[in-house]
Amino acid sequence: MRRRLKMLRWLLPLLACVRIAALPQDEGTAYDGDPYHGAAGNEMSCTWTCVVFTMQWPAAFCQSLDNASLCTIPEHVDTWTIHGLWPMKVQQCCRCWPMFFSDVQELQDALEECWPSLLKSRSSFHFWRDEWEKHGTCAACVEGLNSPLRYFQTCLKLRGRFDLRKALEDAGIKPSCDRPYKLSEVQDVLAPLLGHACEIQCIKDDKGREVWFQVKIRLSRNLTVGCEHAADVTPISQGHPCPAQGTFYLLPIDWRRPSRPCD
Ligand SMILES: *[C@@H]1O[C@H](CO)[C@@H](O)[C@H](O)[C@H]1NC(C)=O
Numbered sequence: 378m379r380r381r382l383k384m385l386r387w388l389l390p391l392l393a394c395v396r397i398a399a400l401p402q403d404e405g406t407a408y409d410g411d412p413y414h415g416a417a418g419n420e421m422s423c424t425w426t427c428v429v430f431t432m433q434w435p436a437a438f439c440q441s442l443d444n445a446s447l448c449t450i451p452e453h454v455d456t457w458t459i460h461g462l463w464p465m466k467v468q469q470c471c472r473c474w475p476m477f478f479s480d481v482q483e484l485q486d487a488l489e490e491c492w493p494s495l496l497k498s499r500s501s502f503h504f505w506r507d508e509w510e511k512h513g514t515c516a517a518c519v520e521g522l523n524s525p526l527r528y529f530q531t532c533l534k535l536r537g538r539f540d541l542r543k544a545l546e547d548a549g550i551k552p553s554c555d556r557p558y559k560l561s562e563v564q565d566v567l568a569p570l571l572g573h574a575c576e577i578q579c580i581k582d583d584k585g586r587e588v589w590f591q592v593k594i595r596l597s598r599n600l601t602v603g604c605e606h607a608a609d610v611t612p613i614s615q616g617h618p619c620p621a622q623g624t625f626y627l628l629p630i631d632w633r634r635p636s637r638p639c640d
């Protein structure tokens with residue numbers, strides 16, 4: 378039985394990725410005239426040009442849940458964590474390349490630190506596997522992303538490259554229950570790191586305040602900042618652009634009280 382499972386593990390991705398029709402996507406699916414589509418016929422040709430790397434602020438993630446008691450922040454987590462790396466407007470992709478724990482075992486410590494599940498009901502491995510199956514498999518036409526291990530390694534590298542915490546702290550932008558920030562000041566701080574190819578996203582907390590939730594960074598397929606198809610980027614998670622007028626909060630992260638850090 379074990380051996381058969383093992384065989385399946387190698388066979389499935391091969392079989393499944395032999396050009397199957399595009400599966401329904403929950404994000405931009407319409408074919409947009411992407412020139413790379415011309416190379417179709419080779420099932421591994423890329424149909425996307427832009428990819429979005431999203432980092433989330435754990436305290437705000439908890440505010441985004443309908444039921445805050447479902448939120449958990451691991452004790453060691455005290456800064457931005459990875460939400461995902463998402464190719465945009467994927468025209469064709471096979472979501473049937475399964476991922477196993479052994480695929481990413483060697484990255485476990487780093488992933489637990491940088492990419493934890495913040496939901497009590499979902500283990501971190503389940504979070505990673507969901508992200509791989511939903512987005513990573515669609516990204517796998519690029520060499521640096523063409524296996525679960527490479528995909529997660531690349532994401533960890535991106536997290537290192539985009540050190541939001543350092544950039545913000547150096548500029549005096551720190552978590553606070555009392556001190557709100559303006560979008561323009563945050564953008565000025567992040568521009569040297571991210572260019573203008575990023576979206577600063579907020580959600581409303583249970584007191585109706587705007588709180589900083591995510592940073593979405595648009596990258597080209599070669600993972601350089603920016604992407605000419607920027608306008609194609611469609612929102613695929615909760616959150617809205619932080620208000621250009623007014624202010625928003627960067628809530629403290631408190632693993633003891635993940636959803637009530639300011640009480
Ligand atoms: C929130 O989740 C907890 C734990 O699952 C549950 O006991 C509680 O009833 C839920 N509350 C609401 C308002 O749904």
Ligand SMILES: *[C@@H]1O[C@H](CO)[C@@H](O)[C@H](O)[C@H]1NC(C)=O
Binds near residue numbers: 597
């Ligand atoms: C990465 O891709 C973009 C868009 O295709 C291109 O303009 C840029 O020169 C590339 N950068 C590198 C280092 O290859």
